[in-house]
Amino acid sequence: MEKRVSFNNRALPYLLLFPQLAVTAVFFFWPAGQALYQSFLRPDPFGLSARFVGLENFRYILTDPLYLQSFATTAIFTSLVTFVAMAVALFLAAMADQVIKGSGVYRTLIVWPYAVAPAVAGVMWMFMLQPSIGVIAFYMKQLGITWNPLLDGQDAMLLVVLASAWKQVSYNFLFFLAGMQAVPRSLIEAAAIDGAGRWRRFWTIIFPLLSPTTFFLLVINIVYAFFETFGVIHTMTSGGPGRATTTLVYKVYADGFVGQDLGSSAAQSVILMVVVSVLTVIQFRYIERRVHY
Amino acid sequence: MSLRSITMAAAVATAFVPISGAMAQDKTEIQWWHAMSGRLGDLLQQQVEQFNESQDEYEVVATYKGTYSETLNAGIAGFRAGEQPHIMQVYEVGTATMMAAKGAIKPVYQLMEEANEPFDPNAYLAAVAGYYTTTDGEMLSLPYNSSTPVLYINQQALEEAGVDPDTKPETWPEVEELLVELKENGVECPFTTAWQSWIHLENLSSYHNQPFATEENGFAGVDTELVFNGELQNKHIAMLADWADRGLFTYGGRGSDAGPLFRSGECALYTESSAGYAGVKAEAEFPFSVSSLPYWPDVEGAPYNTIIGGASLWVMSGHDDAEYVGVAKLLSFLSSPEIQAQWHQDTGYLPITNAAYELTKESGFYEENPGTDIAIIQMTGKEPTPNSKGLRLGSFDQIRAVINEELEMVWQGDKDPSAGLDEAISRGNQLLRRFEQSVE
Secondary structure (H helix, E strand, O other), X not given: OOOOXXXXXXXXXXXXXXXXXXXXXXXXXXXXXXXXXXXXXXXXXXXXXXXXXXXXXXXXXXXXXXXXXHHHHHHHHHHHHHHHHHHHHHHHHHHHHHOOOOHHHHHHHHHXXXXXXXXXXXXXXXXXXXXXXXXXXXXXXXXXXXXXXXOOHHHHHHHHHHHHHHHHHHHHHHHHHHHHHOOOHHHHHHHHHOOOOHHHHHHHHHHXXXXXXXXHHHHHHHHHHHHHOHHHHHHHOXXXXXXXXXXXXXXXXXXXXXOOOHHHHHHHHHHHHHHHXXXXXXXXXXHHHHOOO | OOHHHHHHHHHHHXXXXXXXXXXXXXOEEEEEEEOOOHHHHHHHHHHHHHHHHHOOOEEEEEEEOOOHHHHHHHHHHHHHXXXXXXXXXXXXXXXXXXHHOOOOEEOHHHHHHHOOOOOOHHHEOHHHHHHHEOOOOOEOOEEEEEEOEEEEEEHHHHHHOOOOOOOOOOEHHHHHHHHHHHHHOOOOEEEEEOOHHHHHHHHHHHHOOOOOEHHHHOOOOOOOOEOOOOHHHHHHHHHHHHHHHHOOEOOOOOOOOOHHHXXXXXXXXXEEXXXXXXXXXXXXXXXXXXXXXXXXXXXXXXXXXXXXXEEEEEEEOOOOHHHHHHHHHHHHHHHOHHHHHHHHHHHOOOOOEHHHHHXXXXXXXXXXXXXXXXXXXXXXXXXXXOOOOOOOOOOHHHHHHHHHHHHHHHHHOOOOHHHHHHHHHHHHHHHHHHHHHHHO
């Protein structure tokens, strides 16, 4: 039976909700409203004057083939980051779940990268993989492996995906591990008695029971790859070479803060907001149906 | 120390605090936001301390705000919030943006006039000041750190390849011959470059008296259009692409990211700003020489002068007249021959006044440090033409990013040199039109 909490004081629930609502209003609704407003203007950088241009900013970016290209780049980047970060985390969690001795140490070590700021993560990976100063790049060169993210777009994409996914593995790991530990031991034991091997037990029992966690992480990782990977891209490739790693968020930055074109930048933010909202709605409507809580 | 004496000391210390606080309040504070980090930042701080000690009316507070781009953004955000500094260091590519922001800036010539500060625009090197001066001869911002591209040569690499280490190729065909020879004699990376757009398109154009953009490179109006796909630029970029293909040229990244390739001894020849001198001198464990930027001998009258990079000081509007007097005094102080000569010798930036140049010459600095006068000779050797005065383009930082993107595709072999340049121009022109709309 569901337990219902009732409040005697009518004001109390609002009071309790207030901090969260205030944070949402100040850090989401207000800036989002500003972005929407700015997207209809063509201001000069210093804000001395602004002209209302209607949908001109949207027309400008949506007819720009390079903007549409950065959609494709973002789709590839996001899929790769989400897949790699979740797959590696799932693997590590499955392994850590079976560790008996010193599991605390493993867990702590795997969680560490989450505390690293994106820009720092980017610089750190650069030290390993930058062709002229990177340690790993040096040995790759000795082995005759062609590796040049400065000019090769695919290498550069691999580089930013690696660094972005690495940072997110920790977070995913925590959730997967918690999810696995919540799987009733009796189910696994019963399956083992029935003769199911480790592999089969994982895919037919543990993985399906993890589906709420997997779904939650899918949403979180997509949002992460969309918005929070800016620091990694900025420190590692600046969106290059060519435009190989210019994602939507990076383009918002480049147009707004390098080009001082705030109108176009605001319009792009609005589009980005719509894209992420649509993605989230799709996920909840279609994918959530296959999730068993 | 007994408890009592500690208490005494504390009492004495607190007694003095209000007094020194009051003294600080008597001084007019002047905020200067800049983008000089590391050693350059220290040298800037020394200038500020020297100024603060030289008088007791003004207290200059210099604050590092990150890269050039970040400093400009901080200044813009500050202005929008009504908290702009008095002085902002803005890189040369931000010049058009600042000039267009008429209500946000106080032109330097006007500031000096209003503050009754002696100011002679002709004291400044024409090739430097011209970049920040209107076509009517009004100086809008004060040149601070200006440099120009030169060629650095690793003499040890030349010697090991059996080439005379004093070789200084003057023209691009000569450079190519040298690179081929180096490559044949085992040099992995004969050539690399920093700032590809600045050196191999912007300076290439001015050095050969070719336009980079219409309307006198943007000096005559914001309706300017990019035109750097002429015969010369096409030939030059095609040459570099060919070098990249033959392994003569190794691309080392945007900005000055290729620096480590030269300073570690991996690459033999390197085109970079004259301000890179201090870094090369500090890090390179091999003898090197500095030579003027190579040119194309088949262009009539070449070489003309190269143009500057670096930054200038912009005075922001919205402060008290009394504070502006202090700002004017600081600008005079920074332009004084001693300060400028010291800055020039410490950093490799150009001396911004003729007097500072003369002073450095007299001190014998150029004889002791061969190659340090190449930049200034290269810039002042000829009277600047409308094509070699400088560049004044809106959204220029982003145009450079576009050029970087297109050139990277050319070096990779994904695009023909001419297609890359054409594409860079059409994308750049779009940005220029957006800028034009925003300032109209």
